[in-house]
Each structure stands twice: as C-alpha cells, then as structure tokens.
Amino acid sequence: MNVRDLYKRLLSYYGPQNWWPAETPFEVVVGAILTQNTAWRNVEKAIENLKREDILDPASILETPGDVLKELIRPAGFYNQKAERLKRVCQLIVECGGLEELFSRSLNELRSTLLSVNGIGPETADAIILYAANKPTFVVDRYTHRVFTRLGIWKGGYDYEGIKKLVETEISPDVSTYQEFHALLDEHAKRICRKTPLCESCPFKDVCPSVSF
Ligand code: SF4
Numbered sequence: 001m002n003v004r005d006l007y008k009r010l011l012s013y014y015g016p017q018n019w020w021p022a023e024t025p026f027e028v029v030v031g032a033i034l035t036q037n038t039a040w041r042n043v044e045k046a047i048e049n050l051k052r053e054d055i056l057d058p059a060s061i062l063e064t065p066g067d068v069l070k071e072l073i074r075p076a077g078f079y080n081q082k083a084e085r086l087k088r089v090c091q092l093i094v095e096c097g098g099l100e101e102l103f104s105r106s107l108n109e110l111r112s113t114l115l116s117v118n119g120i121g122p123e124t125a126d127a128i129i130l131y132a133a134n135k136p137t138f139v140v141d142r143y144t145h146r147v148f149t150r151l152g153i154w155k156g157g158y159d160y161e162g163i164k165k166l167v168e169t170e171i172s173p174d175v176s177t178y179q180e181f182h183a184l185l186d187e188h189a190k191r192i193c194r195k196t197p198l199c200e201s202c203p204f205k206d207v208c209p210s211v212s213f
Pocket residue numbers: 147150151192193194197198199202203204205208209210211212
C-alpha cells in the first residue's frame with residue numbers, strides 16, 4: 001500500500017468529505033486555532049458564541065476585551081492561550097491589510113509568516129493555508145501518523161515535516177486532493193482505525209500489516 005493507493009481507497013470507501021466546515025475563510029482561521037487539542041464539537045460551540053456576538057472578524061476580535069473573548073471561546077478549552085493566539089493572528093491580518101492581502105503571498109512566504117506567530121505551529125499554519133487560503137500544502141496530524149504507521153506507510157515516530165514531504169512527493173500538489181486526503185485520514189482514524197482499532201470493519205484489513213481480530 002502506498003500513499004496514492006491509500007488516498008484512492010479512502011475516497012472510494014468514505015466518499016468526498018468536503019472539508020472545512022466553515023462559512024468564510026476567516027472562520028477557517030479561527031477554527032484552525034480553536035481546534036488545537038480539542039474535539040470539533042467544542043470548537044463549534046465557541047464559534048457559535050462569536051457569531052452570536054457578531055465579532056467573527058479580525059477587527060472585532062481585536063476590539064473585544066481579552067476577558068470577554070476568553071469567556072466566549074471557553075468551550076474550546078485552553079481559552080487563555082487561544083484568546084491570545086486569536087488576537088495575534090488578527091493583528092497580523094490587520095497589519096497585512098486584510099485576509100486577501102495576506103493570502104496573496106506565495107505559499108512559502110505565507111507559511112513562514114504564519115509560523116512566526118507565537119502559538120501557530122505547522123499543523124495550524126498548514127490547515128489555514130490549505131483550507132482558508134486554498135494553497136496546496138498537506139496537513140499532517142496525529143491521525144495521519146497513526147494510520148500511516150499501522151499500514152506500514154510510515155516507519156518511525158511523529159515527524160511532521162517528514163510525513164508531509166512523503167505525501168507531497170507521492171501526490172503532486174493539488175488543493176482539493178490534499179483537502180480531501182487530510183479529511184479522509186481523520187475520518188478513518190475516528191471511525192475505524194481508532195486508538196483501539198476496529199479492524200473487522202476496516203476496508204484495509206486485507207492489506208494492513210497491523211490487522212488484529
Ligand atoms: S486493519 Fe486495523 S490497524 Fe489496519 S488500518 Fe484498518 S483499523 Fe487500522
């Protein structure tokens with residue numbers, strides 16, 4: 001099983017996932033920060049709070065007092081850190097002249113700009129670039145590592161840049177393919193290749209070297 005075969009089989013088994021669940025690119029940015037270390041259902045509650053208060057835009061978030069912002073995003077957890085990260089990203093967006101201006105930068109320039117923001121790591125930066133800016137960078141996460149390792153596609157520990165490079169070498173850059181592949185890997189890890197895997201129901205049980213039942 002190679003990376004490309006895995007993508008094709010995941011797509012035919014689960015169908016298109018059509019990520020990211022958001023109405024605007026800025027909502028993707030906010031979701032990418034809020035989803036750090038928490039389940040998506042908690043992020044949804046926090047985003048609903050921001051929408052209800054009508055502050056889901058960079059200028060409004062910057063104007064909102066820190067303690068109010070923290071309370072609104074509390075459902076997403078780690079709300080002190082996340083409020084500060086949101087403010088820092090909003091500051092960057094405003095200083096750049098808006099999200100469109102920021103996203104008009106080349107992929108590499110945009111990535112290094114996002115990574116220079118305290119609290120924005122490669123996974124968050126790549127999620128913003130892929131799903132908000134629609135530029136072809138692959139997003140790696142712990143689910144990617146779990147599935148790749150069990151299927152024998154990746155050997156070794158969690159190496160974000162190494163896994164990203166492997167995917168980008170085997171699948172040439174394409175926004176919708178990378179968007180789908182990341183979403184499909186998460187779906188598979190959540191539904192079947194869980195921490196305790198449900199191998200009997202797995203579409204890869206015929207080829208997986210880690211199959212157990
Ligand atoms: S067979 Fe089991 S370990 Fe292998 S990919 Fe499927 S669920 Fe994961």
